[in-house]
Amino acid sequence: MSVLRPFKATDMFKFNNINLDIWTETYGIGFYLNYLSRWPDLCCVQEAPSGRMMGYVIGKAEGVSTEWHGHVTAITVAPEYRRLSLARKMMRLVEMVTDEIYKGFFVDLYVRCANTVAIEMYEGMGYSVYRRVREYYGNLGLGKGGRDEEDAFDMRKPMSRDPNRRSVRANGRDMIVSAHDVS
Amino acid sequence: MSAALDRQIRPIYDALDTGSNKSAIVACNKLLKKHPQNELIKALKALALVRSQKVEESLVLCDEVLDSKPTNDAVLSAMTHVLRGLGRHKDMVTMFEEAYKQQPFNEELGAQTFFANVRAGQWKSAQQIATKMHKQFHDDRYLYWNVMSAVLQANDAATPPNMRTLLYKLAHRLITSSPTPSYQNNDRFYLHLSILRELELYDDAHKLLDSDIGRAICSTSLSCNQIRRDIWRLRGMIREEGELAEARIMNMKDRNWLEFLSILDATFSYFTPSEADGPSSSETSKSEGLEHLAKTQELFTRIAEEDGPKDRSAGLALLELEKRARSHGISQDSGRLVGLMQRYFDQVGDKACCFEDLKPYLALEGEDLARWTSFLEAVPSSFTTPAELRRLMNAHKLLRHNLTPPQLTVEAETARVTRYLDEYLRGLKLGVDLPPTELQHADDLALLAANVLVNLWKLTSDEQYLLNAVTLLEYALTKSKHSFQARLILIRLYRLLGAPSLALEHYRTLGIKQVQHDTLSHFILSRASTFSLASTGDLTLATECLESTQIYISNSQETSDFVVRAFTAEKYSQIPEFIVFEDRLDNSLQRDIVKMEHLRMRISHEPINSDIIDMELIELKFIFDRTHHDNRDFDIIANYQPRSSDSIHLQTLLFGKQESLGWLWTFLKLYIRALQQGSDLDDTVEEKLLIGDRPKQTFDADKRPPLKERLVQKSDQELVELTQDELSFVEFASALAEWLEPYHDYTRPPPSVVLAEAAKQTEIKTGHPLKGVDLQELNGATTPKKEEEPPAVTEPPELVTKYFDSLKTRFAEVRKNPSPTEVLHVATLAQEALLLFTVETLRFKPASVVKVNKLGGLVASFKCIRSEAISVLREISSELLKQSEAAGTQESRKDFTEACEIVTNAGIDHDFTLGVAKKVTDARKKVLEGVSKGLGRVSSATNLTSLRTCRTEAKLQQEHRSTV
Structure with missing residues (x-):
C-alpha cells in the first residue's frame, strides 16, 4: 500500500x-x-x-x-x-x-554481482545478464565477495519493440567488459 | 578574429579551466598590449580577476566591455561568467538584450536573452522576448515559453495577488491560440491543464481529458493523471473517479494507494450530500450509500483475499473504510475495526512497516482498546526467526503507543526497559551471521529501550537514565554500525549531556552531504555557539557552519541552469517545482539560523572592528527581509513514545526549546540594531558601495514600516522560543541600545564624509575612481561643525549595570547540575554580552571622538560596566576550570559506570561501559576547559583593546566589494 x-x-x-x-x-x-x-x-x-x-x-x-x-x-x-x-x-x-x-527497445540496469538477492529479483521480473562490467563500483574497495563486490552485471529486459529479443543474450555472464567501455 | 590571435587566446582558456587565474591574467596583459581594444581578451581578464577575488579591477574591465555592447558569442559567454561571479544578473539581461537588438535574426541570441531573463527571474521581460521570438521564428515552443513565463510571473511573490488571475487569463489566451494542440506533448498538455485548473475552467479541462488522446496520456503519465484526478474532483466527479479507480485496480492490477482512496472518497460522497442534490435527496442518497458501502467492502475483501500477503493495499483500505464508516456513524458492527486490525497484524505483523501502517487507527478507547491490548500482549515473546522477532517488536511499539500517563510510572517504565534490553540482547543472536554492513534484526528493541530511558529521564530529571541510554546505543552501534537511527538519538543525547565533541563525531559518521545539510544540520548546529570554542581559536564548529552553507551557494549557482534546461527540453511540469525548490533553499530558515550562530562564534574569535560590523550588518539586513521556509527534517528520528506524551524529538531538544523563526528574528533584530549603531554606513552609502543585484522583494515590501521601527518591535510569540537566559540577554541588549542610541546618532560622521573616504581609498587601491560617486562634489566634505549640543550624558540603565551581577547568581543556580550544558549556556551568553558591549562602544574608543563630542562622562560609565563584566567572566571561567578538572577524574568515570546499572545488569559488559564513561567524561572536560579558557581570552582582549583605536575606514570598500 x-x-x-x-x-x-x-x-x-x-x-x-x-x-x-x-x-x-x-x-x-x-x-x-x-x-x-x-x-x-x-x-x-x-x-x-x-x-x-x-x-x-x-x-x-x-x-x-x-x-x-x-x-x-x-x-x-x-x-x-x-x-x-x-x-x-x-x-x-x-x-x-x-x-x-x-x-x-529494452530497459537496463546495473547491479553488484554480489547482490544475489537483487539479481534474483530482477531475473524474476524478466531481466537477464547482458554483460559483466569490471570494477564498476570502485568506491567500497574489495570486500568479502572479492571481484563480485566491485563488478557489476548489466541486466536487460526487452520491450515490445524488440519482439525477437535481440537486445539480450544467453551467455551474458561470460561477456566481460571494462568500466570504460560503458557509459 | 585572426587565426593567429585565436591561437594565442587558447592558452588563456586553458589557464582559466585549470584554475590558474594568475597566469591567465599575465597572458591577457601581454595580449592586451598588442590588442588594447579586444573585447574578448578584456572579458577573459575580467573573469580571471573575478576568480582571484580582485573585484575592483574586474568591475572596471567588465563595464568597459558592457559599454561596447558585444555581440560576439565568445565574448558574451565569457561575460556571462563574469557577471554571474559578480552577482549582476540584471546586467546580463541588458547585455543580451542589446546584442539581440543588434542581431534580431539570430535565434540563438534570442534564446540566450530569454534565458538571461529566466535566470534573473524577470518573467515579464522573458515573456516579451518569447513573444518576439515566436513572431520571428514561428516555432511553437516559443509560444509555450511565453505561456510558462506568464504563469511564473503570476506565481511570483513580487506580483500583487490581483494580477494573478489576469496573468493566468493571458496564459490561457496564448495557449489556446497555439496552431498545434497542446496534447502533442505531455508537458504542454500538463501546462494547459494546470492553467485551466487555476482558472476553474473545469468543463474545458474535462473536454480535453475526455478525448481518446487525453485518456491515453493520463494512463501513462503520472503527473497528467494527478492533475486529471484533481480536476475531476473539483468538477464534482467523485463517483466517476471512483469507478475509474475500480477499473484500474481490477483490470490493470493497479495497486496505487491513490486509486483506493478514490474509491473510498466516492463511497462516502453519498453521506456528505452536496447542495446540488437538494434536501429531499439526502435520505435516498443515504440508502444508496449504504448499498455502495457494502459493495466497496465486498470489493476490498475480495482483493485482500486475492492479493494475500503480497500486497497490503486492500487490507488497509478495509481499515480505512471502517474508520470512515465509524466517523459517519454508519458502522454496522462495533467490533469490526479491532477485528480488522487483528487480521492486518496477523498478515503484516512481521513487516517493519506494520506499526506505521496501523498508527492512524490506534486511537481506540474502552472495550476496543482492551481487546486490542490483550491481543497484542498475547504475541509470544519467544522468537526463533527474524519474522517472529519483528512481530514482537511491532506488538511492543503498538502497545507503547497507547500507554496512558498512569501506566507511565517510573516502576512500569523501568520494567519495560529491562524487558526490551533482555529481548534485544537475545535477539542479537539471530543476526550473528549478518555481514557487518547490515543492520541487526533486533535494532528496534534497542531504540525502544532508548526511548523508554529518555522518558524515564524526563519523568525523574535523573541523568543516570541518559547515561544508560548512550551506553546502550553505543553498544548497539558496535552491532549495527550503520544504524543512523541510533546515531541520531546519540547526537541529541550527547549534546544534552554536555559532550558536544562526541555528538559531532557521530554526526560526521552519518556522512551528511549536499541538500541534507539544509534539512539535517540542525542536529549539530542548533544553538551550537553554546559549545563553540572559537574564542580559543578552535574553529571546529564555526567551520561546520560554513560547510553546511555550501549547498546554498550551489543552489544559487546551479538551479537556475536547470530551469533553463527544462525550458530547452520543454519539461514545463518541472519548472515551477524547480523554482519553488530554489526559493525554499535560498530562503531557508536553517540557513539563517546557522548564519546567526556563525556570527556569534565569529565575534568571539575575530577582533571586533568596523569592517566586521559593516559587513555583517549588510548581510543581516538582507536576511531580515526574507520570507523564510523551514526545511528542517524533524520526523527523521523514529518516535516510539506513547501518543499521550511528547515525541522523542521534543524530549531531546537542547534546553527543551526549539528555535525557529521567532528566535531568528529576535537575534536578527538584536544584532542589526547593535551593528547599525556601531556602523557609519547609512542606506545611501550602502547603495553606492554594494555591487550586484539586490534580493527580490515581495510585492508588499514597500508597505512595511521603516527598518528602525521594525527593529524594536517585540512579540511574545517570538520570545517563547528563547530560553530564560537568552531572554535576559535580549533585555540587556535592548536596554543597552536604547541608552546609547542618541550618542551614536550624534557622533556618526555624515554620509558624504564616509563616502568620500571610501572613494579615496578605492582610487588609491585600483587607480580608478569609485563608480557613480562624484569626488569633486564630495571633495569639500568634512565633518561640519555641529550646531546642536551633544546629548546630555545619562546614567546607564539598571538592566545594563545589574546584568553581569545577575549572571553570577544565575551561574550559581545551575552550576550544581550534573550536565554542564546549562552552565555552558550561561557562560557563553555572558561572553556574548561582553562582546556585544564592545560592538556598541567601539565608536567611542578614540579619545578625540570623546573629546570633540563631550562624552567623557559616558565613557567613564563604560569603564565601570566593562570591568564588572570582566570580573564576572573571570569568576565564571575559573569555576568552569574547576568543573573541568572534576569532570575528567577517575571518580567521575566511576560514578558514570555505577549509574549505568540498568544496562550492565542486563548484560552489557562493564569494560564497554567504562569505555563510554571515559569518552563522555573526557568530552565534558574538554568543552568546559575550552569555554573557560575562551572566557579568559575574551576578557583579556577586551581589556587590551580599550587602549587601542581601531576604526579603519580604509578597508571598508575593499571588503564590501569582495564579499557582497
Missing part, C-alpha cells in the same frame, strides 16, 4: 530516511535536477499514506538506433519498507514509460 507519484525537486527535502541508509548515495542537487529536467516521467516516488517517502527510482532514456533504451540509474527503498515489492512496482512503471512513451 503506497502512493506512486512523480519525483519532485522538493522531495530532496524529505528523502533522508532513504538516503541516510549506507547503500544510497546523496548526489549534488544538479544530479536530480538534471534527470528531472530531461526525463521527469522516468523518476518516481513511492510514498506511505502518512507522507513519508518509502523509495524512489531515477531513470533516463538513452542510446541510438536499436540501443535506444530506458536506463535505471538509481532505485532505492528505505530499510523499513523493504520486502514489500516496492522496487517491483517502480520497475514496472519505468518499463511502461520506456515502452509506451519513449518506445525503447
